[in-house]
Amino acid sequence: MKDIIIDTDPGVDDALAIMLAVKSGNFRIHAITTVAGNSTIDDTTRNARFILKLLGREDIPVYSGAKNPLKRKLDRAVVHGKDGLGGLKPLNGPGLSGDAVERISSIIERNSGKITIVALGPLTNIARMIEDYPQTIPKMKSVVMMGGAIRVPGNKSRVAEFNMYVDPEAADIVFRSPVMKTMLPLDACDVQLSLTDFEKIRDAELRSPILEMVVPYMRNLSKNEGTSKAMMYDPLTVYSLMNPSACRKRRINAVVETRGEFTRGMTVAEQRRWKEENPNVTVVEKVSARRFKADFVRILSKAQP
């Protein structure tokens, strides 16, 4: 069992990633921390609690974090719908605790060397933890993040992936930190699911909420990102941690653009062969589509305990 904290901005693909992580049985999830990104912190926090309720796992604590990026205005996504979960209308729950950063630090301090942070949204909370609790950094096992684009175009701008674009200053702090980092960039997100794939999910309780989420999500993606299938950004990130043998990875040196007029949030990798030194991040270049799809449907189809 891997010990993790999921930092997330649900978000339809975040919701599917949380379902995969919880139902896989591969993870001890110490907490879910929320961040503004796909939607507001109120939405992402309410949505995280709603997904855990659907999974019967309200025992997993949810701590809310950053309402805005470190230095910029929040630039929300449109593909996840008005409330952030496609066509699902989650009921309002308890408010915001606002203590995600402190909670991340204290969980890591209590579990020194064991905790991997799975970062599925903008890196605002992680950057704040690095800045406010520098003593905790050596006790973090690693950060596994969905974000960036190395050899492919961006999805939020010509060159930048959404999570990096929303808070490039936070991403810069994380990439400069000494913590062990793995990134799953858009390069590995060519594995998409169709409605037929989702319809194979047999869990009677999850099947209809999943379809209520993904049908509008796919419709919005075809309007905004030129693809008719479901982008599985965050589930692929969780899967790369669950099943590293299904992935191709390499070590690179990457930095994050924070000043460019046209290149804000771009992850700029050193790709000159004769200059390949000082790697600072492991990049997941490819995930086996066959294995991911088979495992995703099998795991989400497992009956709830």
Ligand code: RIB
């Ligand atoms: O660019 C895709 C990423 O941005 C995913 O994590 C998605 O949920 C959004 O947060």
Ligand code: CA
């Ligand atoms: Ca996300």
